Amino acid sequence: MLSERGVRVALILKEPWKFPPSESSLYDKEKNPNGIISLATAENISIPKAAFTYAYGSPYCAALTVPIARHINTHFKPCTPISSSHIVIANGVTAVNDLLGYVLADPNDAIMINRPIYGKFGLDFGCRGDVGVVYADTEPLEVFSVDVVKKYEEAIVTAEKGGVKVRAMLITNPHNPLGGNLIKLLGRCYPPETLRELMRFCHRRNIHFISDEIYALSVFDSGETGTIPFTSALAIDPTGLLDENYIHVMYGMAKDFSAPGLKLGFLISKNADVRKGVACASRFGRPSGVSIAIASQMLNDEAFVSSYLSLCRETLARTYKFVTALLRENNIPYLPGSNAGYFVWIDLSAFIPPTTEQKPMSKTDREIALAERFVEAGVFLQPGDEQSYTPGWFRLVYTHEEEIVTEGIRR
Structure with a gap:
């Protein structure tokens, strides 16, 4: 059947x-x-009537893309300002993974990820899109070193020998499950130079660079030495490293705002074709207008956002x-x-x-x-x-x- x-x-x-x-x-x-x-x-662990219309659930809904762009510009410190037109809304970052895999890769192509890593990316990319995952296996303490590029190179060579075409590299930044901006033995976690080196690698291999930054602002003072502040991929000037059309960042409301039930994820990309493809494919997983209304009210209250993130x-x-x-x-x-x-x-x-x-x-x-x-x-x-x-x-x-x-x- x-x-x-x-x-x-x-x-x-x-x-x-x-x-x-x-x-x-x-x-x-x-x-x-x-x-x-x-x-x-x-x-x-007050809604406008328009929130109950089809239009309010658009992947381009300005009621949310405008405050999200402001939020990104304030907290992620991008090297050039992000416009609301650079943002596509989906019903969660998991959905953004699925959608990106669909528009960047064909069936049996692959996304390359380091391991240890969050364990559900195989489902995210493979369940509907039939896109595989190629793992670059690393020791936990070498994940954030510039030398990690060697492991990605080994993984992509092995994949190509097996007839698998790698379309993109995905990192989680802060890292999941290693807990993000560590490591006290190396003193580095995706510092700017490592992000630059990863972008150079993507340029050499002609693949896309995806940064999952859903935990971007869930950064805290652990009291341990050697930790490194979060640096967004958007904060890296890609000039001479990688065409900005190959750089895509994902963010959402689930982690930093403790609101997984809102089911809101965001793709931030300057690639118009990628945004169009994701927006079209998101027809089968549009965001809720009510969720958009709630999130926009939260983000428009900048004093609340600052206080909440601090707490x-x-x-x-x-x-x-x-x-x-x-x-x-x-x-x-x-x-x-x-x-x-x-x-x-x-x-x-x-x-x-x-x-x-x-x-x-x-x-x-x-x-x-x-x-x-x-x-x-x-x-x-x-x-x-x-x-x-x-x-x-x-x-x-x-x-x-x-x-x-x-x-x-x-x-």
């Missing part, structure tokens, strides 16, 4: 780590004390210090130096079951076996296999009430 791709997509539902637990299964101290504590999903940074700093202290108390290794995002990268490799001649297990099977043990104990963590080629690493999301985080780690 279904097409081949329909059958393939439907089968993905059988993979439990691809989607978060249902709301009814989640932990609640009073109503469901034995429920699942999800430490995997990155959440941080969020203070809260993130406090919760990060709390969870890392808790991890140390429980002798759980983690990657230090994070100062952005909602997560910490923890090392549970000591607990994955071994593979033996009597019972051979792949890296994926070993991690899933450990993740299943967590679920049995009432804790949901995504297997690191979705995010890292090194077995045993998990992304722990700590933006919960302290009591929930404490109980989750205890379990």
Whole structure:
């Protein structure tokens, strides 16, 4: 009854780590004390009549593109001002990934991403667009070095030998799951020179450069040394590096504004053809006019935005210090130096079951076996296999009430 791709997509539902637990299964101290504590999903917990019209849900709706452009110019410090005409609205950054993959790549082409990385890009690009992901595997501490370009070069050469055409490079900046602007051992995280070198690489390879900056303003003072401030790809002068028509930035309301339910994502690009393609394809996932109305009111109140972002940074700093202290108390290794995002990268490799001649297990099977043990104990963590080629690493999301985080780690 279904097409081949329909059958393939439907089968993905059988993979439990691809989607978060249902709301009814989640932990609640009073109503469901034995429920699942999800430490995997990155959440941080007056409408005009026009908002209920089709037109207000346009991907070009000026009620939102104008304040978003102002917001980007104020906080991202672009090298040249962003105009509202450079922005396309979609129903979430996940949708922007899907749309960009659709207009930049053909079926069986690929987007190149470093790994460790957020584990759902394969779904974002492959589920409907049939666009693959090529991973440039790196150690966590080399992700932000200019030398990381060598790993991208190795990955693209391998892909080309296999007949795969890479159409774009995607980075997450701040990084997900490494926690953004770190690393205290290297003292760098996508510093300007690394961004420039990545753009030079894209120019040499004639591919697009995509920067997912959804956590751009969720940057805080972690109290750890060697952290580096966030630098947007828009702040880099592309002259002599890469044609600006090949540079695309994604942003949204889900993380910095703790509003994933608004389902609003933004593509910022000076490439008119890319914007047109994304706007046309977004017909099947237009933003809600009500969401646009809410977001525009928020962004037009610049005093509120400043106050809210300041409060969020203070809260993130406090919760990060709390969870890392808790991890140390429980002798759980983690990657230090994070100062952005909602997560910490923890090392549970000591607990994955071994593979033996009597019972051979792949890296994926070993991690899933450990993740299943967590679920049995009432804790949901995504297997690191979705995010890292090194077995045993998990992304722990700590933006919960302290009591929930404490109980989750205890379990």
